Amino acid sequence: MKVMRIKKTEITDTFAEAFGMWGARVVITADTKQWARAAAASMTGFATSVIRCKLEAAVECEVPPEATPDRRPGVSVLLFTMSSKTIAGQLIDRIGQCVMTCPTTAAYNGLESEKTVSVGGKLRFFGDGYQISKLIDGRRMWRIPIMEGEFLVEESFGIRPAVGGGNLILLGTSQRIALRAATAATNAMREVAGVFLPFPQGVVGSGSKVGSRYKSMIASTNDRYCPTLRSIADQKTLPANVAAGYEIVVDGLNEYVVKEAMRRGIHAAADKGTLIVTAGNYGGELGKYKFYLHDILN
Amino acid sequence: MSATLLHLHTQPEVPLEAETLSPASIAGLSELGIEHLQVMHGNVKAKVGDFFKVTGKGTPDIHIEGDLAKVKMIGACMSEGRVIIEGNVGMHVGIGMSGGEILVKGDATDWVGPEMSGGRITVLGDAGHMVGSAFRGQSTGITGGEIFIHGSAKNEIGNSMRRGLIAIGGDAGDFTAVSMRAGTIIVMGKMGVRTGAGMVRGTVVCFEESKILPSFEYSCRYQPLFLRLYLIRLQEHGFEEKINDKHINGKYERYSGDAVELNRGEILLFSGQ
Numbered sequence: 001m002k003v004m005r006i007k008k009t010e011i012t013d014t015f016a017e018a019f020g021m022w023g024a025r026v027v028i029t030a031d032t033k034q035w036a037r038a039a040a041a042s043m044t045g046f047a048t049s050v051i052r053c054k055l056e057a058a059v060e061c062e063v064p065p066e067a068t069p070d071r072r073p074g075v076s077v078l079l080f081t082m083s084s085k086t087i088a089g090q091l092i093d094r095i096g097q098c099v100m101t102c103p104t105t106a107a108y109n110g111l112e113s114e115k116t117v118s119v120g121g122k123l124r125f126f127g128d129g130y131q132i133s134k135l136i137d138g139r140r141m142w143r144i145p146i147m148e149g150e151f152l153v154e155e156s157f158g159i160r161p162a163v164g165g166g167n168l169i170l171l172g173t174s175q176r177i178a179l180r181a182a183t184a185a186t187n188a189m190r191e192v193a194g195v196f197l198p199f200p201q202g203v204v205g206s207g208s209k210v211g212s213r214y215k216s217m218i219a220s221t222n223d224r225y226c227p228t229l230r231s232i233a234d235q236k237t238l239p240a241n242v243a244a245g246y247e248i249v250v251d252g253l254n255e256y257v258v259k260e261a262m263r264r265g266i267h268a269a270a271d272k273g274t275l276i277v278t279a280g281n282y283g284g285e286l287g288k289y290k291f292y293l294h295d296i297l298n
Numbered sequence: 299m300s301a302t303l304l305h306l307h308t309q310p311e312v313p314l315e316a317e318t319l320s321p322a323s324i325a326g327l328s329e330l331g332i333e334h335l336q337v338m339h340g341n342v343k344a345k346v347g348d349f350f351k352v353t354g355k356g357t358p359d360i361h362i363e364g365d366l367a368k369v370k371m372i373g374a375c376m377s378e379g380r381v382i383i384e385g386n387v388g389m390h391v392g393i394g395m396s397g398g399e400i401l402v403k404g405d406a407t408d409w410v411g412p413e414m415s416g417g418r419i420t421v422l423g424d425a426g427h428m429v430g431s432a433f434r435g436q437s438t439g440i441t442g443g444e445i446f447i448h449g450s451a452k453n454e455i456g457n458s459m460r461r462g463l464i465a466i467g468g469d470a471g472d473f474t475a476v477s478m479r480a481g482t483i484i485v486m487g488k489m490g491v492r493t494g495a496g497m498v499r500g501t502v503v504c505f506e507e508s509k510i511l512p513s514f515e516y517s518c519r520y521q522p523l524f525l526r527l528y529l530i531r532l533q534e535h536g537f538e539e540k541i542n543d544k545h546i547n548g549k550y551e552r553y554s555g556d557a558v559e560l561n562r563g564e565i566l567l568f569s570g571q
Contacts, residue, residue, distance in 0.1 A: 070526040071546070106523055132562075134482065134501075135442075135461065136527045143524050152523045 004294050009270035009277060011293050016167045016262065017281035018289040021056070021080040022087050023162030023253055024117075025110035027063060028099055033073040037062075039102035040075040043094045047079070048199045049249075051208070051219050055090045056080045056164055056251055058196035069108045070152075076110055078196045080164050080251050087159050088117035095153060096123050100144070106152040109139075111253075113158030120153035163289055166250040166258040169207065169225065170269050171276040175244035179203070181274035182246040188268035189261040195252040207247035210282055222247075222280070242275060255289055263296045301382075302332070303353040306364025310349060312340035313388060317371040319346070321379030321398065324356035332356055358398075367407060373400045376417065389426075392419045395443065405449070409433075414440040414462065420535070424449035427471065430464045431457035438479065440464075446535055453490065456483045459500070465532050467540050475502045478563060484528060486540040497556045497563035503528075505545060505568045514555030519569055521549050544571055 004011040028043070030036035040059050047057035056079070063074035079094070081087045095107045100123065107120075120142040124131040127144040133155070134141045140155040170185065172178030186202030189195065197203075212220035223233035225245045230238070248265060252258035266277050279293055302324060315338040318324070324332050333347025346352065349369075350362075358379030366372065367386040375394040383391075386404035393409075396416040405423035411430050425447045431454050432439040439459035450468030460479040465486070472490035475483050478500040488506045495511060503525060529541050550566040 069530075070523060071530060072526075132499075132501075134524050134528075136463075136524070137531055141524055141527065143522075149518075149520045150523055 002294060004297065006267065006270035006297070007273075009274050011266065011270075011297065012276060012278035013292075013294055014279050015281055015284070015290045015292040016165075016279035017284060017287035018163050018165040018167075018255075018258065018291060019082075019286070020288045021050075021082055021162045021164035021251065022084045022159050023078060023080045023111070023251075024087055024091055024157050024159045025060065025253075026077045026079065026091070026095065026099075026157065027068060027074050027108045027110040028077060029063075029068045029070050029072040029074040029106050029108070030102070031072060031104035033062065035102060035104050036073050036075045039099045039105045040077050042098035042102060043077055044079075044198075045098070050080075050082050050164070054081065054086065056196075056198040056249075057094075058198045058202075060196050061190075061193070070106060072106075078194075078251070078253070080162050082164075084115070084117075084159060088119065088122075091117065091119045091157055092122050095119060096126065100126070100146070100151045100153070103148060107154065109154045109157040111158035111160060113160045115160065116156040116158050118155060119157045120155040123153055124155075160253070162251065162253050163255050163258050164251040165287060166252065166262055166289070166291055167280050168248045168250075168262060168265050168269070169245055169278045169280055170248070170274045171225070171238075171242045171245040171278065172274050173241050173243055177273055177275075178244045178246050181269040181272040182248060184272045185248055185265035185269040188264040189248065189250055192252075192257050192261040192264065194254065194257040195250055195261045197248060197250055199249055202248055204247040204249060207245070207280065209280075210286070239276070247280065255291075258289075259291055259296050262291055262293075266293065266297060300354060300357070301359040301361045302355065302357045304332075304346075304350040304360065304362045305353070306349060306362070306366060306369075307351050308349045309365070310339055310368045312368070314339050314344075314349060314369045315371050316346070316369050317374035317393070319360065319362065319369075319372045319381070320374050320376045321356075321358040321360060321381065322376060324360065325358065327356040329354065365404075367405075373398075373419075376400075386423070387421075392417070395419070406447075408452075410447070410451075411440055411443065411445045414445070415442040418444040418446065420446045420448070422448045422536075424468070425451040427452040427454055428457060429455045429466075430459050430462065431455070432459075432477075440481070446532070446537070448536060450487060455485075456481065456500075459483075463528065465537065467537055470504075475500060475563070478502070482528060484532065486537070494556055494563055494565055496559055498560045499562045501564050501566065503550070503566045503568075505540075508565070508567055510553050510565060510567075511555065513557040514553040514565060515557065517552040517554050517564075519549050519551050521547070522552075522566060525550070525566065547571060 044057040060076040068074035124142040132143040207222040208219040318335040370388040377397040402421040408426035430440040448467040453471035469487035477496040484503040
């Protein structure tokens with residue numbers, strides 16, 4: 001097995017296994033940055049993992065007024081599901097319940113794609129017959145009358161195949177060092193356009209493995225990396241000086257942006273003194289994509 | 299590929315119906331072929347070459363020079379390409395147009411873009427009556443596309459229009475949006491009387507005070523978000539001197555009407571910030 005190091009950090013010769021998903025991008029605007037952020041936070045709630053949330057979503061970036069369709073402060077949100085059939089329902093539910101309900105907001109499609117799903121075209125029925133459509137520069141918008149005035153939402157949103165489940169596992173000599181490295185890594189990874197980190201602040205404290213001894217569970221704790229199970233579970237590959245670990249899950253609109261985010265994350269984690277950078281996989285038989293850590297760095 | 303150039307060398311004595319002066323009609327033709335295309339000089343058949351000197355083969359990009367105030371139906375039924383008119387133009391410019399772009403650098407006379415369903419007509423000067431309107435006896439005006447008049451236009455702008463956008467940089471005459479079915483008309487100057495008479499659906503926006511018909515009722519003063527998108531788009535199409543931040547960020551008084559019809563139309567009058 002080849003050994004690769006960045007400074008004192010060991011990069012394991014392994015790969016992250018990732019899956020094909022379907023992605024959409026929603027640009028939320030509002031009168032103020034604070035309201036746009038509030039809508040985005042609400043919309044991306046309970047969206048950490050498809051395992052139980054059926055959706056992965058997070059803020060991609062903030063969008064300056066000059067780059068939004070209505071020249072108001074904006075936030076770009078990426079949302080991924082496992083199937084193209086389920087993404088429309090998620091968009092309708094989340095824009096309808098989390099964005100439309102947030103004062104002064106509007107929701108625009110942020111992803112050009114030949115394949116689209118109707119979102120505003122369904123949400124318009126909330127207008128109870130008083131809704132109005134406008135075709136502006138080839139984009140159909142729906143004006144839905146609401147108590148504060150009008151909610152504006154685009155009729156169709158582009159969806160396209162995407163990549164979910166890219167990951168890094170960062171192991172440290174203490175919990176504090178590992179978390180510091182994970183935080184630095186997530187900050188670096190978010191700089192890449194087209195990716196998002198669906199877990200809280202991008203960091204997973206309770207990484208999982210596939211399956212469980214209990215039939216009802218499709219995933220369970222990743223016991224290989226749990227420090228409290230050192231003498232109980234199978235931890236042959238875990239060095240004695242590892243005290244804690246964190247996982248970072250990264251989803252992206254294509255494999256190249258996921259790779260780039262992982263590359264930046266590894267370097268940032270190494271800069272903060274993490275002991276080992278490794279990745280999670282399932283033997284390579286479940287996911288469509290394999291991101292070899294050494295290849296990414298080369 | 300360079301543009302096809304047509305230069306008016308003989309002014310028609312009566313209106314010249316030149317629906318053949320359109321990208322699709324001249325596509326692939328030689329200079330001679332274009333000069334032999336038929337036009338109607340009044341009720342007499344004539345050739346393009348009787349009035350125009352043609353330079354270059356037929357391309358989707360046509361430049362026409364001269365005072366064309368008596369030349370009608372330029373750009374008829376065009377679906378792609380570009381026609382640039384380096385002067386005034388006659389009636390029915392862009393009739394039946396579904397795509398492409400017509401730019402008139404002078405004034406246009408009546409009935410700009412009748413039966414239009416797509417594309418864009420820009421008139422840098424003034425326009426006559428019936429911009430984007432239905433022909434007499436027809437129930438529907440334009441069904442799509444954009445007509446941008448940078449100057450003023452006369453009566454019955456958007457008569458019976460069903461979709462599309464008409465923007466008037468100057469003043470509008472009487473009966474703007476009469477019998478309007480849907481779509482959007484934005485007037486940056488003043489409007490004449492009886493705006494929206496018989497309006498079913500659709501939107502009329504005006505930056506100036508205007509007299510509202512009694513069959514329209516005041517709804518509220520608010521900031522219509524959708525209008526920002528239109529105004530930003532118009533700023534990008536040469537109206538930046540007429541539209542500024544106060545219009546984009548400002549509030550508008552909304553009037554609903556026409557109550558003699560479905561009452562789903564709206565007139566939005568700019569009322570400051």
